[in-house]
Amino acid sequence: MSIPTVFADSEVRDVLEKAIAGDRLSFDDGVRLFATHDVAAVGWAANQVREQRHGNTTYYLKNRHINYSNVCKYDCFFCSFFRKSKDDEGAWEWTVDQVLDHVKDFKDSGLQEFHIVGGVHPDLPFSYYTDMLSALRDAHPGVTLKAFTAIEIAYFAELTGKSLTEVLSELKDAGLGMLPGGGAEVFADRVRYKVCRDKADSDRWFEVHEAAHALGIPTNCTMLYGHIETHEERVDHLQRLRDLQDKTGGMLSYIPLRFHPDNNLLGSKKLGEPSGLDVLKNVAIGRLFLDNIPHIKAYWVMLGIKPAQLALAWGANDIDGTVTWERIYQMAGAETTPEEMTEQRLREVVLEAGREPVERDAFYNVIEREPEPVAT
Numbered sequence: 303m304s305i306p307t308v309f310a311d312s313e314v315r316d317v318l319e320k321a322i323a324g325d326r327l328s329f330d331d332g333v334r335l336f337a338t339h340d341v342a343a344v345g346w347a348a349n350q351v352r353e354q355r356h357g358n359t360t361y362y363l364k365n366r367h368i369n370y371s372n373v374c375k376y377d378c379f380f381c382s383f384f385r386k387s388k389d390d391e392g393a394w395e396w397t398v399d400q401v402l403d404h405v406k407d408f409k410d411s412g413l414q415e416f417h418i419v420g421g422v423h424p425d426l427p428f429s430y431y432t433d434m435l436s437a438l439r440d441a442h443p444g445v446t447l448k449a450f451t452a453i454e455i456a457y458f459a460e461l462t463g464k465s466l467t468e469v470l471s472e473l474k475d476a477g478l479g480m481l482p483g484g485g486a487e488v489f490a491d492r493v494r495y496k497v498c499r500d501k502a503d504s505d506r507w508f509e510v511h512e513a514a515h516a517l518g519i520p521t522n523c524t525m526l527y528g529h530i531e532t533h534e535e536r537v538d539h540l541q542r543l544r545d546l547q548d549k550t551g552g553m554l555s556y557i558p559l560r561f562h563p564d565n566n567l568l569g570s571k572k573l574g575e576p577s578g579l580d581v582l583k584n585v586a587i588g589r590l591f592l593d594n595i596p597h598i599k600a601y602w603v604m605l606g607i608k609p610a611q612l613a614l615a616w617g618a619n620d621i622d623g624t625v626t627w628e629r630i631y632q633m634a635g636a637e638t639t640p641e642e643m644t645e646q647r648l649r650e651v652v653l654e655a656g657r658e659p660v661e662r663d664a665f666y667n668v669i670e671r672e673p674e675p676v677a678t
């Protein structure tokens with residue numbers, strides 16, 4: 303595959319030729335991709351690499367979110383979700399029985415995954431988390447429990463005085479199937495100091511993920527972009543993810559998370575949100591730079607449905623799931639995006655984008671069964 307004539311004069315032609323030839327991009331290549339205004343050329347190349355690996359397939363799954371509490375001992379400046387105390391307006395914390403009640407209607411519904419994250423709760427004991435996982439596992443056998451960011455896991459180790467391996471082993475014994483990959487934000491110390499200085503640092507995020515991979519627990523990975531980070535800091539972030547993947551091979555997908563400015567301190571300082579082109583560029587450069595992470599996700603809850611459809615032509619090969627009851631991005635200004643989609647609608651969204659919807663489980667195994675029919 304050679305660069306089409308229309309992109310022959312692109313200022314990043316050499317970088318794009320490397321990527322579509324399967325050669326690894328350098329740090330400088332990544333910075334040039336973020337800096338270029340040749341966004342159409344970047345998108346074209348990302349789509350080539352996507353189609354080389356996945357053809358027309360776009361994965362989705364039937365899942366449900368469980369945000370068990372939004373009480374958090376930290377106060378990240380980009381976060382609209384947390385409350386300092388359970389007595390604050392808009393705060394909640396569920397008992398294990400309330401968690402079970404929240405998902406009781408999904409028994410034997412073909413659900414593949416519970417996505418479980420919360421704030422870093424200052425008072426709940428570690429047994430709450432193991433009890434929650436084992437209760438969910440017993441009530442919903444066969445549903446993968448994708449639970450807890452690296453920040454939550456690091457806190458559990460602090461809370462119990464145990465090693466990360468011990469904490470993760472106990473969670474695995476209780477039913478933990480994989481980690482969702484949040485809490486990464488931007489790894490650069492400068493950015494973390496300005497937006498989330500109190501929580502686990504980037505080295506700890508990597509220690510958690512490496513410990514999980516060593517125990518056979520796969521993870522996803524993320525970057526929260528579009529606030530105060532530089533292009534160099536974005537590429538540094540991607541490079542560190544790529545280095546970990548070279549070492550462990552334990553990451554299934556990369557999810558670029560767009561910053562939403564509503565109801566948080568960064569947004570109140572008049573920081574805008576990333577442009578549509580920046581959103582697409584982050585998807586595309588994720589695909590081109592992270593040559594060893596198989597799946598790039600267009601997380602529709604956070605992008606919105608139409609941008610997510612576009613992202614499927616800019617390198618993404620996964621649109622996430624039916625979701626249901628997502629709070630984190632809804633509270634940050636994604637209210638115009640629905641909180642859930644039926645499987646039928648999700649498949650329609652993928653078909654409208656010219657892609658082939660393929661149902662998967664949490665680990666990207668294809669589900670062989672008849673999907674709900676799509677309206678014609």
Ligand code: SF4
Nearest residue numbers: 374376378381384421
């Ligand atoms: S991003 Fe997570 S750790 Fe930070 S304040 Fe929000 S809930 Fe707490």
